[in-house]
Amino acid sequence: MPTDEILGHADEADGIEEYDNALPGWWLGLFAITIVLGVAYAIHWFGTDQSQTAIYEAEVAAAEQQWPTPDANAPIATDAASVDAGKAVYDQNCVACHGADMTGGIGPDLTDAEWVHGGTIEEIRATVTDGVPEKGMLAWGAILGPDKVAKVSAYVHAGGGGL
Ligand code: HEC
The missing domain is CATH 1.10.760.10 (Cytochrome c-like domain)
Structure with missing residues (x-):
């Protein structure tokens, strides 16, 4: 593909000229990495349920362990x-x-x-x-x-x- 041809739409772009060159390899590489990381993160997120609801429920469960809700029907101590x-x-x-x-x-x-x-x-x-x-x-x-x-x-x- 030629790398020295101006696309010729400066009239639509306030006089800014543009070539149609391929993106640099390092840039494409970074782009690919973000996609791979995005997919991996999504799998991790859904697989381990990192949603705010799940975190909230886990915290409530932990608090219930630490400070159990008093039982309104527990036997009444008369000591x-x-x-x-x-x-x-x-x-x-x-x-x-x-x-x-x-x-x-x-x-x-x-x-x-x-x-x-x-x-x-x-x-x-x-x-x-x-x-x-x-x-x-x-x-x-x-x-x-x-x-x-x-x-x-x-x-x-x-x-x-x-x-
Ligand atoms: C604002 C006034 C008021 C306060 C404060 C109050 N009571 Fe009463 N209580 C009453 C009234 C009036 C009755 C009668 C209800 C009825 O006739 O059905 C009653 C009824 C009762 C009864 C039932 C009595 C029966 O004959 O069956 C108990 C037990 C009782 N109260 C305990 C308490 C305790 C314990 C507290 C404090 C935590 C308390 N009350 C605070 C006004 C009060």
């Missing part, structure tokens, strides 16, 4: 330390309505053996978790989390009226 921890939760969140001694006020007495929603430790946990919104008792599950709810349930249950 003295748990009940004490439950008292701290009660004093902070429940006193205003159920009284410092749990004998009630805005909310009902929790020390007698009369229960609207049941007085077993599991029933207490269910009431505290889901609340009775129409009566002004909040759904504490979402506010305190399963662990604190279990502890405060143990405390309420131990408070005298537990069935």
Whole structure:
């Protein structure tokens, strides 16, 4: 192919003349390498799923390992330390309505053996978790989390009226 012929479209290109020479070998070589690398990277990317979704899911799984979501149905510990921890939760969140001694006020007495929603430790946990919104008792599950709810349930249950 001749290398000294001007293509002759300077009139379309602001007077810029152009030859139709082959690209240099080193340039074509680099171009070929980018294609090979691109294909290799695509195979690697899809083969090992490097997508943001996969990375996110892997991180969430690792976090779940490290900080497991507390189980809302885990057995409730009733040892003295748990009940004490439950008292701290009660004093902070429940006193205003159920009284410092749990004998009630805005909310009902929790020390007698009369229960609207049941007085077993599991029933207490269910009431505290889901609340009775129409009566002004909040759904504490979402506010305190399963662990604190279990502890405060143990405390309420131990408070005298537990069935
Ligand atoms: C804003 C006031 C208020 C606060 C704060 C509150 N409660 Fe209540 N609670 C109530 C009311 C009102 C009821 C009665 C619901 C009904 O009659 O159905 C109730 C009911 C209950 C019951 C069921 C009693 C039964 O007889 O079955 C339990 C258990 C209970 N609360 C525990 C707690 C605990 C534990 C906390 C703190 C985490 C708390 N409450 C905080 C107002 C409150």
